[in-house]
Amino acid sequence: MKAWFLRLFANQPVDPVGPPLPAEPPAAPASSPPSAQTWHLRRPVLDGALLAWMVQCEPDLADTLGAREQGVLQALEARAGDPAANLLPRAAGVVPALLARLRSESSSLGELVEHVSRDQTLVAEVVAMANSAFYRRERPVMELGHSIQMLGVGGLRAAIARVVLKPMLDGRSGPLIRRAAPRLWKHTEFKTQLAAEIARSQGRDPFDAYLLALLHDMAWSVVLRELDAVPGWRMSGPFVAALGQWRDRLASLIAQQWRPLGPWVPAAAELAQQGLGAGSGPDVLNLCTADQLAWLLCDPNRVRARTLAEPLLAAALPPVRACFDELDAASAGPG
Known part of the structure; x- marks a missing residue:
């Protein structure tokens, strides 16, 4: 797997197969440190590294698309083209009410506390989040009341969302998902916290x-x-690139299925339709920065990951670097 990562970052992004990406500008000279925009535009390469790590499969960048890979892409196209498809079946019954409650300005801290206290899973999640790298203090937080004071309304919203939505990344559908789900969720936890901090x-x-x-x-x-x-x-190079693009398109469709609609809908649609470029909106740029920084927190090669993260962190505000450093320190060790 280490050899795959080294080859991956040594090569330019492969040509995509599937929904087209916009043309990329010429790569920066090798002697110049890559800018944040340069790394943004290497998304197929970074998507490939993340996917290889998630499924624990070493790809061959020189391989081509075969019949099985074409079959997967055709199945994704069929799923994306079916207006009746419920892309996240378990979400249909919970997401609408959840988002309505969490995004309502009338939802007071007291109402959210009452909602949490009735569910022991939520209580455990709130306490765990208060003890996470993002909120952690010198002494562990043991009580719900103390945890709630530390998290506030924003933290409580995130904790509730995690508990309700995490099962949708559960790995009970097949052997590949069972193997990949824990790593996907690890990436998701990093990505959501970084995205929130970038926005904040x-x-x-x-x-x-x-x-x-x-x-x-x-x-x-x-x-x-x-x-x-x-x-x-x-897992050939073209296959990896295509899967990353289908991920963007499917994310846009999922956003459209969520009710009530929110600002994530136009952002997800922009990424799916236009890809990432110099003219991308702030929501798309921030999402891709969080996505890449989250992967670099997962990358087993910590030295290389820190080097690749530096241009993105240099372009961000100091709180983002602090968040990255705290997550990096908390997750130190085999992953």
């Missing part, structure tokens, strides 16, 4: 950014289900 540092709504990052990673679960249904596929 810019004066934008952190919860909306949190939800956009959450649904973007949920789309990987749809991709993984299709991979599980077609055994024997090989």
Whole structure:
């Protein structure tokens, strides 16, 4: 797997197969440190590294698309083209009421506390979040009341969303998803916290950014289900690029299925339709920054990951670097 990562980052992004990406500008000279925009535009390469790590499969960048890989892409196209398809079946009954409650300005801290206290799973999640790297203090937080004071309304919203939505990334559908789900959720946890901090540092709504990052990673679960249904596929460079693009398109469709609609809908649609470029809106740029920083927190090669993260962190505000550093320190060790 280490050899794959080294080859991956040594190569330019492969040509995509599937929904087209916009043309990329020429790569920066090798002697110059890559800018944040340069790394943004290498998304197929970074998507490939993340996917290889999630499914624990070493790809061959020189391989081509075969019949099985074409079958997976056709299945994803059929799923995306079916207006009646419920891409996240378990979400249909819970997401509408959840989003309505969490995004309502009339939802007071007291009402959210009452909602949490009735569910022991939520209580455990709230206490765990208060003890996470993002909120952690010198002494562990043991009580619900103390946890709630520390998290506030924003933290409580995120904790409730995690408990209700995490099962949609559960790995009970097939062997591939069972293997990939824990790593996908690890990436999702990093990505959502970073996305919220990036938005907060810019004066934008952190919860909306949190939800956009959450649904973007949920789309990987749809991709993984299709991979599980077609055994024997090989992870070639073009296949990896195509899967990353379908992930973006599926995320846009999931966003449209959520009710009530929110700002994540136009952001997800922009990414799916136009890809990422110099003219991308702030929500899309922030999502992709969080996505890449989250992967670099997962990358087993910590030295290389820190080097690749530096241009993105240098372009961000200081609270984002602090969040990355705290998550990095908390997750130190084998992953």
